[in-house]
Amino acid sequence: MFISCKKAGELASESHDRKLSVMEKLSFKIHLSMCKICKVFAKQYELVKEMTKIINKKIEDGEPIGPGLSEEASQKIKIKISSYKEE
């Protein structure tokens, strides 16, 4: 019923990837109700997950986050495309 902070950290992460058992859920919940740090940790994992989804959406929508295709690579691919002959 009582788990360590290390275990709570694992459960905070794994709760996003698998179904926790009833026992795990309960002990996790009890732990978070007593441990402010782990509660903050779990919240931050959630935020990080949400942020990862958002950055992916932004990039798919064409926002210029991070470097684009280099000039050199662009030229290389352009040549490849322009020399393409339909078989």
Next chain:
Amino acid sequence: MGHEISDFNTWVDQYGDILFRFATLRVRDASVAEDLVQEALMAGIKSAKNFKGQSTERSWLIGILKHKILDYYRKSSRENNVSQYLDEEGNFESFFDQQMMSANHKAPEWAGDPSGSMEKEEFWNVFRSCLNNIPQKLSQVFAMREIDGVSTDEICKELNITSTNVWVILHRARAGLKGCLEKNWFGNNKDSR
């Protein structure tokens, strides 16, 4: 009858950057990402007559690139043994303890309002660099799970690793990403941001 498709010679200018950014979010090595973009564009040209116009040309090309990336993942998982990496590396516990410790010593709450940060362009550049900081061997599993929402079972099948390893990898990647954000953005008293 294929749907209207734009001149292939404009594709690099139209889609080069977006496809490259899409790829580098999932594949660490920039030169690999460049190759994948090229492969996707060439595959698009070859199958242009299959383009039905049900989606935009852009999302159709992104779909092709997605497949190329998955092929690359499968190939590299045969070459790199992630499970072995986990056994060798073994210093995560001390890393995790360190994180708990620093949380203990500082205010554990992130300084600055996360939702406010999310509206700032600069924040996303930091976030992007932090994603790049996730060790290469972990980043593939992380990208599959967190960016593309692939289930744990599916990841195990595709990469031939155990579910326990997937959970460990994801936990390390999340903890690392969180730590990087704290160091470079949410750290001490950057409320003014």
